[in-house]
Amino acid sequence: MTAATKAPVTGRHRKARLSTRDRVTVALMILIPTAVAATLVWVPAMATIVMSFFDWDGFSPFSEAKFVGTRWYTEAATIYPAFWPAIQHNVIWLLVLFGIATPIGLLLAVLLDREASHTKFYQTSLYLPVVLSMALIGFIWQLMFSRDQGLLNALLGTTIDWYGDPNINLWSALIATSWRHVGYVMLLYLAGLKGVDVALKEAARIDGASEVQTFFQVVFPVMFPINVVVLVITFIDSLRAFDLVWVINRGRNGLELLATEVTRNIVGEAQRIGFGSALATIMLVISTVFIIIYLRIVMKEDR
Missing domain, CATH: 1.10.3720.10 (MetI-like)
Structure with a gap:
């Protein structure tokens, strides 16, 4: 019997399986940068967006902040010189x-x-x-x-x-x-x-x-x-x-x-925490538009 007859062709490839150590390493390489980015970038960005709708002095508990809606955005565009x-x-x-x-x-x-x-x-x-x-x-x-x-x-x-x-x-x-x-x-x-x-x-x-x-x-x-x-x-x-x-x-x-x-x-x-947060949110929105355009161009080039 030849080697060809000993190894039947099934058309399937066995997938390489990662060891437990490798899985832990990959998980840490994903989770640690994600946690750092979330802590230093995304959580502050989301907090800034939320605070832009409130009147808060930055010292008292945030539960005492007054909701003002889009007041700061309106003031920025019409009153703030x-x-x-x-x-x-x-x-x-x-x-x-x-x-x-x-x-x-x-x-x-x-x-x-x-x-x-x-x-x-x-x-x-x-x-x-x-x-x-x-x-x-x-x-x-x-x-x-x-x-x-x-x-x-x-x-x-x-x-x-x-x-x-x-x-x-x-x-x-x-x-x-x-x-x-x-x-x-x-x-x-x-x-x-x-x-x-x-x-x-x-x-x-x-x-x-x-x-x-x-x-x-x-x-x-x-x-x-x-x-x-x-x-x-x-x-x-x-x-x-x-x-x-x-x-x-x-x-x-x-x-x-x-x-x-x-x-x-x-x-x-x-x-003025709320008003400054509104200005920061405007900057964030403008930056996000161009970042999205950049990512679309890059992904299109990759395809």
Whole structure:
């Protein structure tokens, strides 16, 4: 009898069974991150949404809080003077980061991808601001923008208060935050360029395409997942911008942003927990819309 006759073909494959130890390991790897995310993210987010419908001072028991419905949302849109300027400033923040800082980061990534001399030095120099906190970046750029001792006024021979003038302090803050954003975008696109198949570039070159045509018609479309990641990161960064403007003037005098208004009303001098929670909920809803769009695009690409 041959080996073929000894092993009957049943068409069924025996499934590999995990040992008890492996099952416990997998369960812990799932449960622990889920518990941490729920404790630090989802539970506070849900609590914020709930508190946005109540009038609560933050000190008395929550059972004594008064239900006010959508009062805080109505007040934010109609009465609160800083709400619409904050929305406008966040939109400007997004447009500058996406329309100016992001293309600069992409251009730098393309130049560094050519493997020119001293490339590692340039990569390190451009990425260095990314590892710094936005608060520290605010202090660094204070050395540039200071009215009395700033480098910029010394070079121009002026006494402009770059951080204090409400007509220009937003643009000064955007220059500082763009300094960091450019390095972050450069790193993302540089990683994406390294992953592009060289054969695609060679095929385009054989077909007579120029370097510019090759990039925009071949390379850039291939980096579509990177483009989506950069778009989402840019949007979220512009929405949660806080550290820099809080260091400058606590989000006042032309630097109002949604994040600073949330902080001012919850832990600042206003101490209006419900109203600040309503502003935070608005930020959460806006962020969730773009996150859902991102996830749909990513899952569509995976399929």
